[in-house]
Amino acid sequence: MAISPELRRRFAEARRVLVLTGAGVSAESGVPTFRGGGNTTVWKGMPFDVISSAEMLERNLPAVWEWFDYRRDFMEALMPNPGHYEIAHWQERFPEFTLVTQNIDGLHQKAGSRDVIELHGNIWRARCVACRSTHDMSGTKRPEACLECGDSLRPDVVLFGEFLPPGAFELAAERAATCELCIVIGTSGLVYPAAGLPEIAKSAGAYVCEVNPEPTPLSGICDEVLMGKAGEVLPLLRS
Ligand code: BJW
Numbered sequence: 001m002a003i004s005p006e007l008r009r010r011f012a013e014a015r016r017v018l019v020l021t022g023a024g025v026s027a028e029s030g031v032p033t034f035r036g037g038g039n040t041t042v043w044k045g046m047p048f049d050v051i052s053s054a055e056m057l058e059r060n061l062p063a064v065w066e067w068f069d070y071r072r073d074f075m076e077a078l079m080p081n082p083g084h085y086e087i088a089h090w091q092e093r094f095p096e097f098t099l100v101t102q103n104i105d106g107l108h109q110k111a112g113s114r115d116v117i118e119l120h121g122n123i124w125r126a127r128c129v130a131c132r133s134t135h136d137m138s139g140t141k142r143p144e145a146c147l148e149c150g151d152s153l154r155p156d157v158v159l160f161g162e163f164l165p166p167g168a169f170e171l172a173a174e175r176a177a178t179c180e181l182c183i184v185i186g187t188s189g190l191v192y193p194a195a196g197l198p199e200i201a202k203s204a205g206a207y208v209c210e211v212n213p214e215p216t217p218l219s220g221i222c223d224e225v226l227m228g229k230a231g232e233v234l235p236l237l238r239s
Contacts, residue, residue: 024186083230
């Protein structure tokens, strides 16, 4: 893997760094990607953008829960991989470090990352459809109803056609606009507004680097593309 002297210099000198991650960073932990490898995730004959949508939530909340319960069961035993650990290490290395993830699996936090901006929520939380209070489900059974008001619960994740958590994108965009180095890892760059962050960083003058085994629509705006798996490429950056 050839890492340019320019990227090595910027990695050594940068003070403000923003990392954007997607499903690919968890692929080596065993979490299936959504669109990777030319396939798309399908659940009971439904493409994920049908089952993971605001429309399905309105129409059939139990079906949405079945899909998310299945995934929580499956994810429970999964562990972070060297990519997650490397990113967690970067928060000590750079004076101002921001990790923005589209992932809902909690593996960054399990690897030790703090203050992660979760654009698409977290699969280990449920949220009340009425009062919006959240309930932690890690290591416990999903409550039948909201423990505060008794109304229905839903997964605390952002489905297609839903707004992102209040303030999350705004904070990420602010950090993107002021970072010197932006590293985009394991995302197909198809889902907005997350995919707009590297564009914001680039327009503001940051050096933008992508890590992905496949080219993406973002590759064209990147200053450098490191083609490979996150768990293999990321540890090379500090050496
Ligand atoms: C590896 C690897 C290894 C593999 N190492 N890499 C502007 C233009 C057009 C449309 C829109 C727009 N703005 C908004 C929209 C609509 C929509 C959207 O973007 N649609 C596009 C798809 C066309 N966006 C939304 O609806 C968002 N809401 C919103 O904008 O609100 C405002 C609004 C409301 C109403 C109307 C209009 C606007 C919300 C998006 C929510 C996304 N939710 C999901 C599901 C979460 C719940 C669940 O898990 O079920 O989030 S969709 C899914 O995609 C998931 C992911 O976070 C997200 C991104 O996917 P990601 O992470 O990039 O994964 P993949 O699988 O796509 O790619 C994996 C990559 O890894 C590949 O490139 C591999 O090569 C790579 N890889 N192994 C490194 N080892």
